[in-house]
Amino acid sequence: MANDLLSIFQFGFMQRALIAGLVIATVCGVLGVFVVLRRTAPLGDALAHVSFGGVAIGIAAGLFPIEMAILIAVLGGIGIRVLQERHLYGELSLTVIQAAGLGGGVVVISMVGGLNVEILSFLFGQILTVTWSDVALIVVLLAATILVLAVLYKEFFLLTFDPEGARVSGLPVRALDTGFTVLTAITIVLAMQVVGVLLVSALLAVPAAAALQLRVGLKGTLLASVFIGMLSVAAGLVLAVFLNAAAGGTIVLLCLAALFISLLMAGRSKQGESGARPSLAVDDR
Amino acid sequence: MTTTSAFPAANRPVGQVIVRASHVELYRDGQEVLRDVDLEVAKGEILGIVGPNGGGKTSLLRLILGLDRPSSGEIELFGEPVSRFREWHRVGYIPQHAVAFDPNFPATVRETVLLGRVAPRGVFHWFRPEDFAVARSATELCGLSGLEGRRVGALSGGEKQRVFIAKAIASRPDLLVMDEPTAGVDPESERRFYDLLGRLKDELGLTVIFVSHDLGVVSARVDRVACLNRTLVYEGPPRALHDEALLRTLYGGGTVTIAHSEEEPHTHGH
Ligand SMILES: Nc1ncnc2c1ncn2[C@@H]1O[C@H](COP(=O)(O)OP(=O)(O)O)[C@@H](O)[C@H]1O
Ligand SMILES: [Mg+2]
Numbered sequence: 001m002a003n004d005l006l007s008i009f010q011f012g013f014m015q016r017a018l019i020a021g022l023v024i025a026t027v028c029g030v031l032g033v034f035v036v037l038r039r040t041a042p043l044g045d046a047l048a049h050v051s052f053g054g055v056a057i058g059i060a061a062g063l064f065p066i067e068m069a070i071l072i073a074v075l076g077g078i079g080i081r082v083l084q085e086r087h088l089y090g091e092l093s094l095t096v097i098q099a100a101g102l103g104g105g106v107v108v109i110s111m112v113g114g115l116n117v118e119i120l121s122f123l124f125g126q127i128l129t130v131t132w133s134d135v136a137l138i139v140v141l142l143a144a145t146i147l148v149l150a151v152l153y154k155e156f157f158l159l160t161f162d163p164e165g166a167r168v169s170g171l172p173v174r175a176l177d178t179g180f181t182v183l184t185a186i187t188i189v190l191a192m193q194v195v196g197v198l199l200v201s202a203l204l205a206v207p208a209a210a211a212l213q214l215r216v217g218l219k220g221t222l223l224a225s226v227f228i229g230m231l232s233v234a235a236g237l238v239l240a241v242f243l244n245a246a247a248g249g250t251i252v253l254l255c256l257a258a259l260f261i262s263l264l265m266a267g268r269s270k271q272g273e274s275g276a277r278p279s280l281a282v283d284d285r
Numbered sequence: 286m287t288t289t290s291a292f293p294a295a296n297r298p299v300g301q302v303i304v305r306a307s308h309v310e311l312y313r314d315g316q317e318v319l320r321d322v323d324l325e326v327a328k329g330e331i332l333g334i335v336g337p338n339g340g341g342k343t344s345l346l347r348l349i350l351g352l353d354r355p356s357s358g359e360i361e362l363f364g365e366p367v368s369r370f371r372e373w374h375r376v377g378y379i380p381q382h383a384v385a386f387d388p389n390f391p392a393t394v395r396e397t398v399l400l401g402r403v404a405p406r407g408v409f410h411w412f413r414p415e416d417f418a419v420a421r422s423a424t425e426l427c428g429l430s431g432l433e434g435r436r437v438g439a440l441s442g443g444e445k446q447r448v449f450i451a452k453a454i455a456s457r458p459d460l461l462v463m464d465e466p467t468a469g470v471d472p473e474s475e476r477r478f479y480d481l482l483g484r485l486k487d488e489l490g491l492t493v494i495f496v497s498h499d500l501g502v503v504s505a506r507v508d509r510v511a512c513l514n515r516t517l518v519y520e521g522p523p524r525a526l527h528d529e530a531l532l533r534t535l536y537g538g539g540t541v542t543i544a545h546s547e548e549e550p551h552t553h554g555h
Contacts (some may be wrong), residue, residue, distance in 0.1 A: 151409055158403045161392060164380050167352050169404035170373030212391055215436055221391040
């Protein structure tokens with residue numbers, strides 16, 4: 001039975017999907033923890049919708065839709081930062097930029113003849129049809145993202161934990177914030193190919209949210225988040241093929257299942273120690 | 286200013302001036318928040334800032350830390366105007382409500398204290414063994430040995446407070462600024478906090494500025510107090526906090542004048 005399941009990875013399309021999916025799960029897992037802790041989970045959604053505008057322009061102009069989407073998403077991310085610094089409320093900046101991208105995308109699409117298969121595949125994900133050159137782009141860009149995250153890990157950690165303290169300590173907070181948004185934009189566009197525009201912010205936030213329930217320190221949480229994402233991608237691909245279901249939706253549902261289980265586990269560990277000192281309750285390691 | 290005249294030379298800061306505010310004014314949305322604040326803090330001093338809610342204590346700290354700009358007046362850190370000051374690793378800051386941060390934050394005590402080494406190590410540099418060593422000794426100094434693997438969010442208020450102090454001193458600052466560090470911690474933790482403060486001063490030669498509500502404790506534990514209610518109502522030795530006229534002026538509302546400070550503070554009870 002297990003052999004049966006795994007034998008589908010003989011197929012080239014499954015290999016490509018698995019490689020792309022695992023790489024994306026890794027980056028989403030790490031970025032997601034910071035995004036969730038900084039309470040900026042809606043940023044992923046906003047950037048996805050903005051990049052949809054880029055995809056539309058790319059398809060309409062017969063250019064590279066992914067590259068165009070990355071460009072537009074990065075610009076959108078910088079736009080969000082600029083608006084936030086002008087003291088437009090955080091969420092409002094997201095709404096404004098998201099509307100600009102989505103509105104532009106819809107207008108462009110309607111002008112070139114409405115929704116076609118290519119556009120639909122961006123909305124709902126297309127992991128099973130990625131080509132080797134898609135995979136190459138994903139691996140190269142996300143390897144670069146991982147490298148930046150590794151180098152700036154301690155800065156992003158401080159910025160997340162204590163933004164004001166980070167400013168006082170003389171860190172280039174604005175540059176770091178913008179850099180973080182750009183990394184998120186790139187990741188979102190690439191992850192969009194797995195689960196689609198509509199679900200991509202879930203792939204970013206849900207494995208991280210599940211890992212945060214485990215209460216295993218920051219490093220442990222990052223590892224757990226990556227692991228949960230990878231597991232959901234691999235299992236989701238297999239399940240989708242066997243059920244003949246959409247891979248993106250299946251992967252996201254598995255992420256949600258992981259969140260559900262971790263919430264149950266967290267609830268149980270709290271209950272079990274209700275008699276103990278509250279400060280000891282959740283973290284006996 | 287007139288306040289110091291009642292306590293000549295002996296109580297004036299001696300030695301290197303770490304913080305100097307002169308004629309500082311701050312307006313927010315057209316409202317006066319701070320008026321004509323003059324303040325000096327000398328090396329190795331512990332200065333307590335007290336005053337009513339909304340008196341401008343947090344605002345003054347933020348000006349000193351360069352987080353906000355004064356509407357007029359000058360602030361110098363280590364002899365340099367704040368706007369040109371670059372050696373921010375010499376300054377540690379614990380914001381108001383620090384202990385009330387996200388209780389679900391995953392970081393452990395060890396990971397959190399190490400954050401104090403981020404700025405001194407610098408962007409694009411990995412931590413080195415000495416960073417871990419310094420963080421470890423800060424953890425020990427703050428009495429957190431044995432808690433290193435625990436999640437900060439799961440600690441008691443007093444323990445959290447000491448984690449934040451350990452993180453702050455792990456960057457080896459010369460000046461430590463704390464906004465209401467004793468708010469929301471139990472009396473025993475508060476006592477430990479003041480003991481720790483004394484050790485930081487004696488062992489590390491740290492200069493400390495902190496805001497507190499508890500006048501009684503402050504008067505026993507600091508070198509100098511500054512009473513702030515829009516303007517500096519009093520600045521000098523803490524025994525003046527036993528002066529009822531001063532307290533009325535500080536907390537009683539009404540117009541604040543500095544006239545009272547020319548009378549000798551009562552020293553009964555000490
Ligand atoms: N971000 C802000 N915008 C506008 N007014 C503020 C802001 N923060 C504080 N204030 C006002 O400044 C005054 C001083 O506040 P604050 O410095 O926080 O006092 P304290 O710390 O002594 O309680 C108050 O009147 C407060 O309403
Ligand atoms: Mg305050």
